[in-house]
Each structure stands twice: as C-alpha cells, then as structure tokens.
Amino acid sequence: MSEPSKIVKTIASIIFPPTMVFGIYVILHGHLTPGGGFQGGAVVASAITLLLVAFGTAEIARRLKESHLSVIESIGALGFISLALLGLTATFFYNFLAGSGFIFGRIPPFGSNPGDMNTAGTLPLMNISVGLKVIAGLFAVVLVLAFVARSKGGGKR
Amino acid sequence: MRRGLAIPIFIIFSCIIISTAIMMRPFGEPKSTEMDDYIIKNAQNETGANNAVTSVVFDYRGFDTLGEATVLFTAVAGVLLVLRRYIHE
Secondary structure, three states, rough: OOOOOOHHHHHHHHHHHHHHHHHHHHHHOOOOOOOOHHHHHHHHHHHHHHHHHHOOOOOHHHHHHHHHHHHHHHHHHHHHHHHHHHHHHOOOOOOOOOOOOOOOEEOOOOOOOOHHHEEEOOHHHHHHHHHHHHHHHHHHHHHHHHHHHHHHHHHOO | HHHHHHHHHHHHHHHHHHHHHHHOOOOOOOOHHHHHHHHHHHHHHOOOOOHHHHHHHHHHHHHHHHHHHHHHHHHHHHHHHHHOOOOOO
C-alpha cells in the first residue's frame, strides 16, 4: 500500500481538532445535553483513528504506547468504581455530591432551563471517567488491529 | 416426518406472533407509568442533572452502566490478549 496523498493528510489535520473538541464537549456536558461518556469517548477515539488512517501506524505508535492506553483505561475504571463506592454511606452509586453546595453541587430549577455546568453531583465525574475508559479502550483495539493489518498485509504502513 | 412436524410448528408460532402484534398497545402509551412519572418529576431535584437520561444511566441505574463498562473492559482485554504478539514486533 502506498503512502496517502497530501490531500488526505491535510484534510485529516484540519478535521482532527474540531472532532476532538466536539468529543470532549460531549463528555463534559453529558449531564446537560444529549450524550455522555460512551458517546463522547467514541467520537474522540474516532478522531484519533482518523490520524491513524492518514499518517500510518508507525507514526502514531511512536508517540503513543499501547501500555499508556492500558494505564488510562485502568484510571477510568478505578475512578468509576471508587465514585460508586464513595456513595456507600447511603447505597452503592449514591449521588453524594448532588445538592451539597460543593463542586458540581448546585440544584437547577425545575423544568426546562439552559443549564449550568456546576450541577449534577457525581454525574460529570463519572462521565469523565467512563469517557477516559472508552477512549483508551476503543483506541487500543483499533491500534492493535492496525498492527495486525500491517504485519499481515505485508505493506510498510 | 420432519416436514410434517415443521408445518404445524410454523403455523403455531405465526399465530402467536400475529396475535401479539394485533394485541400490542398503541405506541407511547405504556400500561404502568409510575416509574416514568417519578423520574420525570424528581430527576432534576434529586440528581441535579438537566439531562434526565444521564441521571438514569449513571445514578438510578448505575449498576447497569457498571456492567456496560465491564463488558467494554472485557472486550478490550480479550482483543489485546489474542493479538498480543503483534504489538511488539
């Protein structure tokens, strides 16, 4: 397989930042707008996959080790479980931050309103940890499959 | 012999499926709405999230999300385990 053309590389470089920003927005605003950790994580992982397709496996693998992805995924999983365990004063998965006045502790007015980032208690934190987990997990799978394609296909990429 | 068994079974299952489709409730009118009404009324006050779907997924039904995350973790671990020898080459 030959190297992708300059057009593919340029368009991928242009599209990558907005896709990344959109994915991070979907993760961080999961408690206000449609979306959440899983969906935003898939968007971010697809943005990195775009770079993988455009610039080749070797280029990406030099900057991003597979073991780092495992660490990020473990951080996400442990954060999710420990947030669930911290609510154990009442029940598992108790939302102990909602309405406490602490970080993310405001209660919005009832009914439809524009929303406020500083609400919803543990939900944004859980969204972030699930998002990290999905980004790292999906991209680790894509990266390993790209390695397999490179070694099986016999090409340079 | 097999054909004689297959045709009655096919007719019975067709009758069950068609009668279920005829007896189905109209779309958007569930039989019991207590749980929906509770979540619509209280989700904003109890969890503080404007997005009621997220408050269900991560708070009321947190266990389900935990299982979902475990499924993802298991899938990734399985893929990395099977294709491990291609990583370091």
